[in-house]
Amino acid sequence: MTTAKALTIAGSDSGGGAGIQADLKTFQELKVYGMSVITAITAQNTLGVDGVYPMMLEAIEKQLECIAVDLQPDALKTGMLFNSEIIELVANKMEQYKWKNLVVDPVMIAKGGANLLQQEATESMKRKLLPLATVLTPNIPEAEELTGISIRNMEERKEAAKRLSAMGVNYVIIKGGHGDEKEAVDLLFDGSHFSSLVAERIPTKNTHGTGCTFSAAITAALANGYSINDAFQLGKDFIHQAIKNDLHIGSGHGPTNHWAYQESKR
Numbered sequence: 102m103t104t105a106k107a108l109t110i111a112g113s114d115s116g117g118g119a120g121i122q123a124d125l126k127t128f129q130e131l132k133v134y135g136m137s138v139i140t141a142i143t144a145q146n147t148l149g150v151d152g153v154y155p156m157m158l159e160a161i162e163k164q165l166e167c168i169a170v171d172l173q174p175d176a177l178k179t180g181m182l183f184n185s186e187i188i189e190l191v192a193n194k195m196e197q198y199k200w201k202n203l204v205v206d207p208v209m210i211a212k213g214g215a216n217l218l219q220q221e222a223t224e225s226m227k228r229k230l231l232p233l234a235t236v237l238t239p240n241i242p243e244a245e246e247l248t249g250i251s252i253r254n255m256e257e258r259k260e261a262a263k264r265l266s267a268m269g270v271n272y273v274i275i276k277g278g279h280g281d282e283k284e285a286v287d288l289l290f291d292g293s294h295f296s297s298l299v300a301e302r303i304p305t306k307n308t309h310g311t312g313c314t315f316s317a318a319i320t321a322a323l324a325n326g327y328s329i330n331d332a333f334q335l336g337k338d339f340i341h342q343a344i345k346n347d348l349h350i351g352s353g354h355g356p357t358n359h360w361a362y363q364e365s366k367r
């Protein structure tokens with residue numbers, strides 16, 4: 102039996118709901134061996150981010166090298182990359198190691214408002230990382246920032262997806278958590294066709310780490326050899342169960358429930 106391996110390159114969330122912690126929990130639930138390269142340590146909980154400590158470039162490079170010489174990932178994702186130096190290092194290493202199946206979650210601002218990507222790093226993300234991405238999973242504000250379009254309706258969401266696709270991404274998924282529709286609608290663009298997945302919008306404030314968890318489930322699915330459509334469906338089902346069965350942990354924006362998807366199958 103071969104075991105699929107997935108890598109997350111992201112920031113640590115001391116509160117356990119987002120970042121590296123959400124990614125590894127998701128990989129584990131989906132029976133994928135999880136590995137991590139930590140780009141930054143954040144001191145945060147459900148109330149917000151209290152400190153951001155980027156790692157030295159050398160430490161990030163060493164983590165990547167250790168994985169490359171011994172543990173070839175079947176798929177990988179990026180989350181919080183924080184600055185343009187880290188983005189460029191990760192992109193250069195991706196090219197050097199010829200890693201396939203890259204999911205880029207362009208994490209910019211935490212739900213509580215803290216900056217997880219420096220403003221001037223958006224250009225490096227567009228220029229260096231997006232051309233390497235198999236899947237890009239922006240939320241609506243991130244899609245606006247990357248394209249410069251303001252997104253008020255589905256037509257503008259489609260236009261943003263086309264522009265992101267033109268930056269070299271194979272599949273763009275614009276997530277609808279921040280949309281104003283009654284349902285949570287996620288839009289997939291494959292370079293020529295649009296499709297969407299729609300789920301009931303759950304009334305909850307416990308959505309800390311939803312984007313991380315969704316993109317990690319897609320990464321795990323790609324590591325297991327799923328098609329993009331099946332990976333999209335799994336990501337949507339996984340996050341839906343995780344939000345619906347939230348754990349009521351902490352007094353702010355609580356985390357999702359990473360074991361709910363597997364429990365729903367029993």
Ligand SMILES: Nc1ncnc2c1ncn2[C@@H]1O[C@H](COP(=O)(O)OP(=O)(O)O)[C@@H](O)[C@H]1O
Nearest residue numbers: 240276277278279285301302303311312315340
């Ligand atoms: N209240 C909700 N009910 C159901 N699904 C949601 C809800 N909020 C977010 N989602 C889903 O969670 C995933 C992450 O969405 P989003 O909140 O847009 O991303 P981010 O966490 O990056 O801001 C998407 O699949 C989205 O549709």
Ligand SMILES: Cc1ncc(COP(=O)(O)O)c(N)n1
Nearest residue numbers: 112119120309310311312313
């Ligand atoms: C280390 C880290 N990475 C990412 C997020 C984004 O979280 P969300 O998915 O709630 O926007 C976060 N709050 N912290």
